[in-house]
Amino acid sequence: MTAPGQAREAQQTRNVGCYVYGILPGDVELTPDARGLRDGDVDLVRHGDIAALVSDIDLGGPIGRPEDLTAHERLLDDAAVEVPVLPLRFGAVLASREAVEQELLAANHDQFLAALDEIEGRVEYVVKGRYEERAVLREIIAENPDAASLLEQIRDRPEELTRDARIRLGQFIEQAISAKRDADTQWAAQALAEYSQASVPRRPTHPEDAVQVAFLVETDRRSEFEKAVAKIAEEWQGRVGLRLLGPMAPYDFIVTPAPGPGG
Incomplete structure (x- = not known):
C-alpha cells in the first residue's frame, strides 16, 4: 500500500x-x-x-x-x-x-x-507605425479629387441625407490607406535594408496602421539600425507615429517544432 x-x-x-x-x-x-x-x-x-x-x-x-x-x-x-x-x-x-x-x-x-x-549574433526588431488620423485624411483628400468631392457632398448636411456618400467616402479612405500602407511598408523595408540581414512584413492590426515590419539585425549594428529608424521617425513626424520594439528574440525568422501538452 x-x-x-x-x-x-x-x-x-x-x-x-x-x-x-x-x-x-x-x-x-x-x-x-x-x-x-x-x-x-x-x-x-x-x-x-x-x-x-x-x-x-x-x-x-x-x-x-x-x-x-x-x-x-x-x-x-x-x-x-x-x-x-x-x-x-x-x-x-x-x-x-x-x-x-x-x-x-x-x-x-x-x-x-x-x-x-x-x-x-543577430536579434529582431519590429518597426511599427500608425497614421495620424487628421494628417492622413488631409493627404487623401488632397491627392484624390473624388474623395474631395464626396467630402463636399456631406459637409454640413444631415447624416440621414448623406448616408450613401458617407459610405462611399469611408470605402475610398479605407482603400487609400491600404495603398499608402503598402507603399510606406515597402519604403521603410528598403530604407532599413542596408542595416539589417532580413525583413518580414507583419499583417496590420489596426485600420490606421502605416507600417509593421520585423527586421533581423546583427548585434554589433544595433546602434546603426536604431539611428536609422529614428531618422525615419523624424521624417514622418506629424504623419506617422513610429515605434521601435526590441531587441528581442527572432520570433519572425525561426520556425521550431511545437511540443504538445504532456501527460
Whole structure:
C-alpha cells in the first residue's frame, strides 16, 4: 500500500509539467536573476550541443494570462541580447524534463543546432507605425479629387441625407490607406535594408496602421539600425507615429517544432 504522504507526492508529480521557453546553445549559463512564468525559477535541460530553457508549471492551472505571455517574451528577449535563442510558441509544455531532452532536444538536435548557428549574433526588431488620423485624411483628400468631392457632398448636411456618400467616402479612405500602407511598408523595408540581414512584413492590426515590419539585425549594428529608424521617425513626424520594439528574440525568422501538452 502507498502511504498518504507518498500518494500526495505522486499526485503533485502528475500535476507538474515542464514549460519550455526556447532553445539555446548547450554551453550557456543562466544568470541568478532569470525568472519565468509566475516569477518561477528557470533552468536548463541539456542535450549534446543544445539546451532548452524551462521551468516547472502546474498543469492544474490555466496558461494564457497576459502576464504569462509577458514573462515568456521577457525571458527570451533578455537572453537573445546575449546568446542566440530559438523561441518556442507560447504555451509549449511537455510531461517532464526527460521528455524535453528526448522528445524535443534529441529528436531535433541537428535542426536546432543549425538554426542557432544561422541566428548567432543577430536579434529582431519590429518597426511599427500608425497614421495620424487628421494628417492622413488631409493627404487623401488632397491627392484624390473624388474623395474631395464626396467630402463636399456631406459637409454640413444631415447624416440621414448623406448616408450613401458617407459610405462611399469611408470605402475610398479605407482603400487609400491600404495603398499608402503598402507603399510606406515597402519604403521603410528598403530604407532599413542596408542595416539589417532580413525583413518580414507583419499583417496590420489596426485600420490606421502605416507600417509593421520585423527586421533581423546583427548585434554589433544595433546602434546603426536604431539611428536609422529614428531618422525615419523624424521624417514622418506629424504623419506617422513610429515605434521601435526590441531587441528581442527572432520570433519572425525561426520556425521550431511545437511540443504538445504532456501527460
